[in-house]
Amino acid sequence: xxxxxxxxxxxxxxxxxxxxxxxxxxxxxxxxxxxxxxxxxxxxxxxxxxxxxxxxxxxxxxxxxxxxxxxxxxxxxxxxxxxxxxxxxxxxxxxxxxxxxxxxxxxxxxxxxxxxxxxxxxxxxxxxxxxxxxxxxxxxxxxxxxxxxxxxxxxxxxxxxxxxxxxxx
Numbered sequence: 001x002x003x004x005x006x007x008x009x010x011x012x013x014x015x016x017x018x019x020x021x022x023x024x025x026x027x028x029x030x031x032x033x034x035x036x037x038x039x040x041x042x043x044x045x046x047x048x049x050x051x052x053x054x055x056x057x058x059x060x061x062x063x064x065x066x067x068x069x070x071x072x073x074x075x076x077x078x079x080x081x082x083x084x085x086x087x088x089x090x091x092x093x094x095x096x097x098x099x100x101x102x103x104x105x106x107x108x109x110x111x112x113x114x115x116x117x118x119x120x121x122x123x124x125x126x127x128x129x130x131x132x133x134x135x136x137x138x139x140x141x142x143x144x145x146x147x148x149x150x151x152x153x154x155x156x157x158x159x160x161x162x163x164x165x166x167x168x169x
Contacts, residue, residue, distance in 0.1 A: 003027050011040075018047050025055040034062050045072070050080035057089060066096050084114050091126065100129035108135075 007024035014020055021044050028036045037044075037059045045056045057072030073090045080086060087110035094103035104126035111119040124139035 001031075004031065016043060018049055018052065021047065022049060022051045022055060025059070026051070029055060029058055029062075032062075034059060048079065050076045050083055050086065053079065054083075054086055054089065057093070061089075061093060061096075066093055069093050070097065082113055084110055084119075087113070088119075088122075091122065095126060095129065100126050101132060104130055104132065104135065
């Protein structure tokens with residue numbers, strides 16, 4: 001809350017300053033104050049900064065406008081192609097838009113960067129959603145954890161518990 005107050009004061013003194021808009025929008029999003037993000041969304045959208053586009057995309061996603069969200073996430077991706085948060089947002093947004101094949105490709109790019117079992121599991125899950133069994137099988141050979149997918153595919157209670165605990169931490 002203190003950060004929000006400070007950034008609001010800074011915005012009053014320096015309207016349009018990119019760092020203030022990005023940080024204030026991030027603080028608003030963290031506090032789930034989407035109405036306040038809406039007040040600065042036009043300024044945020046105009047910034048050629050990955051985090052500004054990511055925050056704008058998150059705002060639109062939270063509003064249920066997934067097409068607009070995707071456009072901002074993809075703009076963020078063009079500005080920062082290796083940003084794992086951007087890739088994760090794109091892949092999730094694409095699944096919400098019922099485009100699992102595309103989501104899987106972004107999730108695979110995410111895994112190539114992060115190398116985590118969770119991101120491997122995410123790619124595997126999205127390939128399965130797309131019924132792309134050839135690519136899903138490629139991820140079967142890697143360590144992958146994605147709790148909801150794991151539980152439906154694995155009978156080992158110990159493995160499923162570890163997957164869920166790792167996902168939360």
